[in-house]
Amino acid sequence: MRVKLTCFFICPQEIRQLCSFLLDLKKASAEEMRRSVYINYTAFIRTSKEISDLEGELLSIRNLLSTQAALIHGLAEGVNIDSLSTTVPEGSKAHGVSSYEDNEPSDIEKWSAEFPDLLDVLLAESRVDEALDALDEGERVAAEAKEKKTLSPAVLKSLQTTITEWKKKLADQLLLEV
Known part of the structure; x- marks a missing residue:
């Protein structure tokens, strides 16, 4: 099996033109990237500030929810304590017997x-x-x-x-x- 080799000869002048073109392209690309960063920089800063503000609001909401949960638990404990207390009728106290006080439910x-x-x-x-x-x-x-x-x-x-x-x-x- 024979492999056919093809050679391309590029003259030194064409190589210089190609290098010059690539350097110009590199400079243009760097300039475009710099412009893009500057254009989007304000949007990035604005978005970062909004995220920071939202994090602050979320922290405030979390604190409010924690406070409300603590209040609800406190109220629930107070209600449970009130509902567990039994009132003994006046006549039962006099006789020393309460119809509601049993040792076992x-x-x-x-x-x-x-x-x-x-x-x-x-x-x-x-x-x-x-x-x-x-x-x-x-x-x-x-x-x-x-x-x-x-x-x-x-x-x-x-x-x-x-x-x-x-x-x-x-x-x-x-x-x-x-």
């Missing part, structure tokens, strides 16, 4: 403590009919507990509040599904 109190978790599971699984039945049962238990005074006022109020809140959540979920 009753079945109704245990049920009312587990009730929100049950509703949470039912709504998370979109078992709407069962959630409605559970809310009806909760209303029935609350009415019965109020009538027979089997729950402390704080627990009864908590149960009623839970029922009201979960009715709203269920209604919101139904609206989203429609």
Whole structure:
């Protein structure tokens, strides 16, 4: 197999012209780059300042959210402390016996403590009919507990509040599904 070689001869004058052309092209490219940097420099500075301003605003928002979270947690702890305190009727104090002070929670109190978790599971699984039945049962238990005074006022109020809140959540979920 034969390889054919082709040689191009460039005269020294053409090489000088080519070098001169490449040097001119290098100078023009450097000048264009310098102009481009100067033109875009103000945009770069403006964008950097905007980013800096946004970072400051984000820091302010983070601080506000932290403050609000602390306030909410403080309020929630205050509400929990108030709702856990039980009031003893005047007549019970005189006899030294309180109908609300048991060492162990009753079945109704245990049920009312587990009730929100049950509703949470039912709504998370979109078992709407069962959630409605559970809310009806909760209303029935609350009415019965109020009538027979089997729950402390704080627990009864908590149960009623839970029922009201979960009715709203269920209604919101139904609206989203429609």
